[in-house]
Amino acid sequence: MDQKLEIIKQNVVECTKCDLCKTRTNSVPGKGNFHSDVIFVGEAPGKNEDEKGEPFIGIAGKKLSIVLEEAGISREEVYITNIVKCRPPKNRVPTATERETCQDYLKQEISIIKPKIICILGNTAFNSLLGGSEIIKFRGKLVRKDNQLYFLTVHPAATIYNQELIKVLRDDIVKLFELITELKNNKDIQIDIDYTS
Ligand code: URA
Ligand code: SF4
Numbered sequence: 001m002d003q004k005l006e007i008i009k010q011n012v013v014e015c016t017k018c019d020l021c022k023t024r025t026n027s028v029p030g031k032g033n034f035h036s037d038v039i040f041v042g043e044a045p046g047k048n049e050d051e052k053g054e055p056f057i058g059i060a061g062k063k064l065s066i067v068l069e070e071a072g073i074s075r076e077e078v079y080i081t082n083i084v085k086c087r088p089p090k091n092r093v094p095t096a097t098e099r100e101t102c103q104d105y106l107k108q109e110i111s112i113i114k115p116k117i118i119c120i121l122g123n124t125a126f127n128s129l130l131g132g133s134e135i136i137k138f139r140g141k142l143v144r145k146d147n148q149l150y151f152l153t154v155h156p157a158a159t160i161y162n163q164e165l166i167k168v169l170r171d172d173i174v175k176l177f178e179l180i181t182e183l184k185n186n187k188d189i190q191i192d193i194d195y196t197s
Contacts, residue, residue, distance in 0.1 A: 002034040004112050008105055012085045013053075018101040020086035020094070026053035030081030030109050037116040037180045039109065040064070040080045042155065043124035044094050050087035055080050060157035063166065064121075067156075067173045079113055081106060083128045099128050110148075116183050118148060119176055122155025130195075140172050141192035142179060149183075149191075151176045 009029040015021060028045040031054055040056075048058035056064050065075055084094040084102040094102075110118065118129070126132040130143060135152055143150040153172035159165040182189050 002112060005030075005034050005109070008108050008112075012105055015085070015105075018084075018086075018098050020084065020088060020098055023089050024086040025050045027085050028053055028055050028082065028087070029085060029105075030079060031055055032075065032079035033077055034079060034113050036077060036079040036113060037184070038078055038119050038151075038176065039113055039115045040078060040119045040121055041106065041125040041129065042080070042082045042121045044082050044084045044091075045087040046091055046157075047087070055082055056156070059160055060155070063156040063159050063169070067166075067170045070170060071173045071177050073173075073177060079109070079115070081109055083125050093124055099124075103128070116149065116180055117142075117151050117176065119151045119153065121153060122158065124155075126152060138193075139168060140175060142189065143193040143195065144191045145195040147196070151179065 012027045012029040015027060028049045042056060045055065046058050046060065049055055055061070068075060068078070083106065084098050085105060088094050088098070120126050120129060123133060123135050126135045130145060130150060132138060135154060138152045139154055141152050143152065154165050154169055156169060159169050179189055
């Protein structure tokens with residue numbers, strides 16, 4: 001692993017900056033390939049992640065692995081992380097304060113990995129990173145903000161009991177990797193929403 005990422009990981013493991021440290025079993029640093037073209041950003045660790053200290057290893061994580069595999073991508077090729085790195089009690093949505101307190105870790109992950117695209121999984125990441133809401137209306141779209149590209153899709157947990165949404169996630173992930181291929185080939189790609197002034 002990259003040395004700087006290793007330091008972030010260690011800082012996350014030891015972090016006591018917000019109250020979530022009091023109820024967690026383990027912090028959950030990001031995990032994956034630091035040469036990845038894409039960083040996937042979820043909300044927060046759940047029960048399984050809290051127990052093992054690894055992101056997206058429960059049912060939602062399985063859904064993510066399946067759609068990645070269907071698109072011909074293995075989890076080891078990409079980097080996966082969350083807005084907050086410790087589990088909120090009863091899986092409640094992390095508060096604005098918790099998200100703000102934790103945000104430097106994600107910023108550091110992004111600045112080291114320098115992904116071509118950040119893939120936002122669900123409303124919490126959408127709101128935290130782009131101030132957005134109602135991701136279902138914007139999913140499948142490519143956004144540019146401050147020279148960084150973001151791709152929007154639904155949270156894998158939302159697909160667990162919803163067959164329509166699994167199709168949405170599957171189609172979006174295929175599109176995401178098509179966009180990455182086009183970027184690598186220096187093709188012009190269509191930006192759907194541009195916040196660049
Ligand atoms: N849901 C998330 O948002 N992140 C995880 O790591 C697991 C479930
Ligand atoms: Fe630190 Fe983030 Fe965990 Fe809060 S959620 S204790 S800021 S790592």
